[in-house]
Amino acid sequence: MMDDIHxxxxxxxxxxxxxxxxxEQAGDTVPAVSAVLDMVRRAGITALRDRALxxxxxxxxxxxxxxxxxxxxxxxxxxxxxxGVPGSMSETCAKDIVVIARDPDFAELKDNVLSGRWSCVGGxxxxxxxxxxxxxxxxxxxxxxxxxxxxxxxxxxxYLGGLRxxxxxxVAVEGMALSEGYVAPLDLDIATASGLGANRLLGxxxxxxxxxxxxxxxMTKKRITGIGGxxxxxxxxxxxxxxxxxxxxxxxxxxxxxxxMRLDEGEDARAQRDRxxxxxxxLDAVTRLIRQMGAIGLMESNPVQxxxxxxxxxxSDRGFAWDDQMAAFGRQLLGVA
Amino acid sequence: xxxxxxxxxxxxPTIETLIAAVDxxxxxxxxxxxxxxxxxxxxxxxMRDLFDNGILRVFIPKRFGGYELxxxxxxxxxxxxxxxxxxxxxxxxxxxxxxxYVGRMDPQAQEDVWGKSPDMLxxxxxxxxxxxxxxxxxxxxxxxxxxxxSGVDHAGWVLLRASIANDxxxxxxxxxxxxxxIDDDWFVSGMSGTGSKSVVIDKAFVPAHRTLALGTLMAPNxxxxxxxxxxxxxxxxxxxxxxNLLGPIIGGAEAVLLAYQDLLxxxxxxxxxxxxxxxxxxxxxxxxxxxxxxxLDSLVARLRDYGRxxxxxxxxxxxxxxxxxxxxxxxCFNAAERLxxxxxxxxxxxxxxxxxxxxxxxxxxxxxxxxxxRNMADVGKATFGQQTDIPFLNTQ
Numbered sequence: 172m173m174d175d176i177h178x179x180x181x182x183x184x185x186x187x188x189x190x191x192x193x194x195e196q197a198g199d200t201v202p203a204v205s206a207v208l209d210m211v212r213r214a215g216i217t218a219l220r221d222r223a224l225x226x227x228x229x230x231x232x233x234x235x236x237x238x239x240x241x242x243x244x245x246x247x248x249x250x251x252x253x254x255g256v257p258g259s260m261s262e263t264c265a266k267d268i269v270v271i272a273r274d275p276d277f278a279e280l281k282d283n284v285l286s287g288r289w290s291c292v293g294g295x296x297x298x299x300x301x302x303x304x305x306x307x308x309x310x311x312x313x314x315x316x317x318x319x320x321x322x323x324x325x326x327x328x329x330y331l332g333g334l335r336x337x338x339x340x341x342v343a344v345e346g347m348a349l350s351e352g353y354v355a356p357l358d359l360d361i362a363t364a365s366g367l368g369a370n371r372l373l374g375x376x377x378x379x380x381x382x383x384x385x386x387x388x389x390m391t392k393k394r395i396t397g398i399g400g401x402x403x404x405x406x407x408x409x410x411x412x413x414x415x416x417x418x419x420x421x422x423x424x425x426x427x428x429x430x431x432m433r434l435d436e437g438e439d440a441r442a443q444r445d446r447x448x449x450x451x452x453x454l455d456a457v458t459r460l461i462r463q464m465g466a467i468g469l470m471e472s473n474p475v476q477x478x479x480x481x482x483x484x485x486x487s488d489r490g491f492a493w494d495d496q497m498a499a500f501g502r503q504l505l506g507v508a
Numbered sequence: 509x510x511x512x513x514x515x516x517x518x519x520x521p522t523i524e525t526l527i528a529a530v531d532x533x534x535x536x537x538x539x540x541x542x543x544x545x546x547x548x549x550x551x552x553x554x555m556r557d558l559f560d561n562g563i564l565r566v567f568i569p570k571r572f573g574g575y576e577l578x579x580x581x582x583x584x585x586x587x588x589x590x591x592x593x594x595x596x597x598x599x600x601x602x603x604x605x606x607x608x609y610v611g612r613m614d615p616q617a618q619e620d621v622w623g624k625s626p627d628m629l630x631x632x633x634x635x636x637x638x639x640x641x642x643x644x645x646x647x648x649x650x651x652x653x654x655x656x657x658s659g660v661d662h663a664g665w666v667l668l669r670a671s672i673a674n675d676x677x678x679x680x681x682x683x684x685x686x687x688x689x690i691d692d693d694w695f696v697s698g699m700s701g702t703g704s705k706s707v708v709i710d711k712a713f714v715p716a717h718r719t720l721a722l723g724t725l726m727a728p729n730x731x732x733x734x735x736x737x738x739x740x741x742x743x744x745x746x747x748x749x750x751x752n753l754l755g756p757i758i759g760g761a762e763a764v765l766l767a768y769q770d771l772l773x774x775x776x777x778x779x780x781x782x783x784x785x786x787x788x789x790x791x792x793x794x795x796x797x798x799x800x801x802x803x804l805d806s807l808v809a810r811l812r813d814y815g816r817x818x819x820x821x822x823x824x825x826x827x828x829x830x831x832x833x834x835x836x837x838x839x840c841f842n843a844a845e846r847l848x849x850x851x852x853x854x855x856x857x858x859x860x861x862x863x864x865x866x867x868x869x870x871x872x873x874x875x876x877x878x879x880x881x882r883n884m885a886d887v888g889k890a891t892f893g894q895q896t897d898i899p900f901l902n903t904q
Contacts, residue, residue: 410888
């Protein structure tokens with residue numbers, strides 16, 4: 172493990188090193204999540220506890236691999252949450268990778284015995300711990316439980332969406348006895364005060380889109396037409412599509428930087444507006460490129476297709492929901508309750 | 509003692525105090541906006557307000573009583589003034605920034621322009637026809653016609669671009685008011701108040717010290733850098749040109765957005781503040797303008813870093829500057845257009861509160877510096893490592 176990261180410059184240098192190593196090892200092939208995660212972990216990136224640096228790290232990692240960026244983001248959020256709850260949970264998992272299971276179908280804790288079921292949980296195969304949230308206690312308060320990932324039996328299911336490298340599964344727990352230090356109150360107030368909330372996936376969204384753009388440029392420089400063998404990069408309409416996506420991502424990046432600088436000011440309607448806008452423009456930028464690619468854009472093995480798939484999945488998080496976030500902001504502008 | 513020397517020890521104001529000055533005269537600018545448009549020039553009272561409050565001194569060298577503020581100060585002022593009157597914002601931000609050009613010229617040329625007073629507007633022209641430049645003893649004899657000379661009615665000097673006979677390279681020539689005639693050909697659908705009329709010169713003599721090759725003016729350490737210390741007079745100027753437009757453009761889009769909100773609050777047919785579609789539309793336009801502001805802030809921060817630290821700007825960084833300013837301008841127009849086209853047909857009436865704001869915005873984004881096709885074609889080519897149409901952006 173390398174030294175701790177305290178500034179954006181060191182962070183950027185570490186991730187540049189990982190990207191260079193990955194490019195050397197993998198070339199055009201898709202890197203395995205476990206390989207990227209291993210490098211990210213050794214570089215000290217999963218040990219980041221600073222809010223702004225965590226979000227920036229997820230963006231930079233997202234340019235290499237969106238699934239790993241998701242893990243970086245979820246792990247950072249999990250540590251922020253466990254640091255914010257009373258008790259010793261944070262010490263238990265201090266150096267480990269933790270992912271979060273949210274919105275259980277049902278979950279209850281009676282006499283420190285846990286039962287529940289969580290659908291569509293990502294990253295268990297790569298995590299040391301799972302933070303199970305939304306557990307109803309006997310007193311009516313919401314709780315969270317920290318459970319070793321190795322004690323869970325994931326129930327796989329056919330999954331064809333994005334971020335496949337995370338291995339999405341259902342998780343069922345039946346009558347699991349938990350020790351005192353592994354359960355803590357975690358309601359919305361605590362989560363809002365300690366975590367990044369809807370901002371946690373900003374980094375993966377922006378980084379994934381930027382990675383898709385980079386993949387597109389790399390691939391298109393080599394592409395030739397099926398008839399005539401002309402360079403695809405030489406067509407003005409291709410240049411035009413690329414330039415528009417490049418400009419959109421430039422705008423997304425500038426807005427992302429501004430939002431990260433305001434992270435500690437807390438959630439407000441403007442942050443909602445910016446998140447929704449960032450995710451929509453990031454998705455627009457990559458969608459334009461994948462459409463330009465034509466039929467090869469459909470191929471599962473196409474790196475840009477993978478980015479597009481991953482980005483759609485990331486952008487479907489409720490924190491990016493256009494209608495909800497933008498209507499809320501519009502109401503605020505107009506002074507409507 | 510010269511007026512300029514009397515004022516040279518006065519402390520420079522901050523951008524905050526200048527913004528406060530803009531807000532003080534803002535209501536008067538708003539009240540004059542319709543007349544400004546109708547008469548196709550800024551009123552004399554507006555020019556007086558700008559001069560008296562130091563709003564046009566941002567880039568005039570300190571040794572003449574100017575402020576030598578950092579790059580971006582004029583953009584902040586232009587953005588705010590556009591909330592009141594877009595044409596006044598253009599004169600302040602775009603024409604006002606031409607002081608940097610003069611500040612990069614020979615010290616004697618600067619003395620000619622500002623020696624008696626720093627309150628001197630310099631208009632420029634680069635689109636020309638029927639131009640002739642003859643080399644004569646001690647300088648040049650110049651004739652021709654230059655279009656789009658914004659603010660020329662109030663200009664004491666014009667800085668015009670032309671090629672010297674048999675030379676493809678362009679040179680700037682500086683003329684006093686007595687040497688040029690204004691041809692009133694400025695009849696336009698937007699930005700009428702800028703009075704961007706044509707200038708006609710008939711065999712005027714220009715001494716050599718009032719000329720400077722475009723390449724030298726833009727390159728690091730032009731003649732003016734010997735006497736003016738700010739980086740705006742000494743650093744490579746090419747990355748800076750073009751960003752001037754964003755202050756008035758963003759402010760113009762914000763003016764449309766603010767007027768739209770006012771309309772909704774006071775009531776307009778077919779629209780209700782409780783309508784979710786209206787809320788979404790407003791929020792989307794606000795987000796687009798917000799993105800443009802983020803890009804502007806980022807552009808200014810980058811340019812300041814380059815200038816302060818004397819960093820050589822790479823072709824890739826130059827391309828990003830062009831891309832970002834062009835995209836920001838498009839975002840602003842899209843944001844305004846979405847709001848305007850959602851309104852009923854009364855929006856086409858000339859007295860409608862949004863009408864002039866939108867027409868002015870449409871006029872501003874026609875400027876070549878933010879032209880989408882021209883600029884983005886180069887962005888696409890450069891990204892694929894191909895030759896662009898702008899020589900200094902090419903890396904191979």
